[in-house]
Amino acid sequence: MWLDDGGSAVQATSRAKTPDSVPYAESRVIQARQAVCPVLQLPQRSRWACRKQKKHKLPTEKATITETPEISARTQFPEVKSQADELSHLEHQVNLACALLRSEQRVQARQVSEKALQQLQHLKAQGVQGSYALEYALRVNLACSLDSDVHGRKYQLQQAISVQPSRVEARFHLAAVMVEEGNYSEALRTLQEALKLAPLDLNCLALACRCLEGLGRHAEALAAAERLCGLDPASTFLALREVFHCKTDDVFVVTFPRCGTTWMVQIVVSCLFGPRANYEDHALFLEGSIASSATYVRKLEELPLPRVLKSHVPADMYPGLAHGKDSILQRYGKVIYVVRDPKDALISLRHHHANNQAIGWDGSWDEWVDQWISGQRSLEYGGSYFDHVKGWWKLSQHHPDRIRVVYFEDLKADLSAEIGAVASFLGLSLEKDALAEAAASCQFDAMRRRHKVDDEIRSRVNPDHFRSGQVGSWQTTLTQRQAQLVDDASQKQLAQELEQGLRVDIAGSAKGPS
Template sequence: MSSSEQKSKTNQEKAMEAMEQIAKEASKKSAEELVFTYKGVLYPSAICSQETFQALECFEAREEDLLAVTYPKCGTNWIVQILHEMVYPMQNDHPTLHQAMIEFGKPEKVQKLKDRPSPRVLSSHLYYDDIPKSILEKKVKILVIFRNPKDTAVSYFHFYNSNPVLPTYSSWDLFFKDYMSGKVCCGSYFDHALAWNKHIDEENVLIITFEEMKEDLPIQLKKISKFFGISLTEDQILLIENRTTFTSMKAKSKETHGKFGDAFFRKGDVGDWSSLFNEAQSQEMDAKFEQCLAGTKLGEKLNYNKYCTF
């Protein structure tokens, strides 16, 4: 094993140990203690803090940074891994969300981000208006991934019940109610979507969907690499595709995410929403989509009628 591989393994082991310690501490907390509110949005207290959000206000962006933004369960791990494969092809480590998410971790993480060499792969679940000001001022390129709201809801429900840093729900019905009212971590899917839809035509913003990636990953990989100005050969695209399929990432999940692998990589399917939605819930979601996103560019891109009807 080379020295770089040994270092990579050590870093990975440290990340796993940190995640396990966070989970252990979270297991001692009540459901109410596991979340807190910042600027009207819920966040998991085990991995986020008001102090970290305040520290991010002084975050110094660089024009060469790459930022991926998602609402939870819209392909976050997927896109972070893809960007790492594109930007750091010779590295053997596997990024964890705790490392990549700018709002996750302790306040001193902001200083550690400052020390990281360029180009930096960053990610976030933040609303547009909560993105650190310097990122917007320097017009950092932002890749935003959205997934249809029904599959997102079902995936998020399972994630809540398998992730020790989040409260558990005794039923899908209770979760659905909170999801629809935005009383889940990272807030309302629809508010998130509306905020980003306002910026869909900006040159430094690219919005693609989880479903587009599932349907033809090579085409989306080429679109992503072109957007970020990363030159890749056909062979490199093929290699990245093979390394970032859901099957491939799930197979490595014990290595990359330890005992939390199954929580982060459950199914990755399109259409799984029909396993939990009843007719009334489906109609409620249909009405919400019609009210919020019908007629918008993002709404059209989500192809709701194709992916969200029985």
């Protein structure tokens, strides 16, 4: 085993199961973009050199000051106060560099970090103590700002490790540089050292998955991914991005939540296994299954072909991407991505969260609209509806033969035609009778009658998974202002995609109630 922590990765996973009381949607989310390059921010201290002094009311009587040894010392040695102020200022510079890095302003972050590091070296020469954490953070953030200077990044990270060898961030970054160089063996050794210090570090575990895959040690990579998902189910996409291998005839059905995912899964299952087949017997909800048990990371390998996988994964975390690539697909696997009118999707997800006992949303519609537009209600799926659609639209434009965009409204308008188009995309041809039977089986009411919810699940989640399935329900639910907010966001955030041919209804907001 690549990591000797007193037990196998599978055993470690079993010890770290997520409690049933913690819903998947509310668990801590690793933002994969930050996980690739986490930066350091120091906690704020009680006083900052840059903070404005608080204004105090003048006392009505003159205060009597009794001199103490501490006051006397500050009076006799004013440089102590000056040094403390300089340290406080450097803390501010660390956090400024951190903010600049997160906003992709690497040149400015480098300038801030280099200047602060010079000031810190000057203070160290004067014998100032307690600056190790500052130097460590400055060097790690400086390394993050040196994009193309591999040697410089390595040097800064090695210096950071020598300053504070008990911390893991610098080791993680050093391993990431080694991965960029293709040196998976050294990277894995560095990660082993980091994980001995912090066995539960999720970033290190995720990068270890990539190293093990790069070394051809797939079984161990699966074990590491299983452990990662066991520690944090919200890391599912991050883990699968590193270890998942698409097989012949794999079909992914992907949507933003509440945009017709299960409906399309039933259509795919009817095409592949016959019109009487039920999606619950032939398809797997990817992140939901792994959230319930991390062992599904390994079970995915054992599913019979063809595998039908339902997911809300954002495009940049799609498991079918080539490992380490942003827009290149693996050899196998197709995706059907369903787009729904954002206003209807907003309403459906709100009802789902309100009726889901594990989430129990009880805020106002105004609050919901604002949070839905900003993506606060869908952080575990990579951000907002608009981010999700943009990502998949872009990927579909690069791979039109592998990714098909389908519209919820088209399914409602002519289900038979859409089923035929899906079958053709999957390389199948349905006879007229089979197509008619599949269309009958995939009607919304027919699916709702067949839908089963186990008693154990019913106590935690929404048993009424199939609510209405209507087009335009926003017209009787949203106010004019709320509908206009969604339309404005659609026009602004999907402007380029709309020009390229994406269809999203942004007309008729005035139909909503005032």
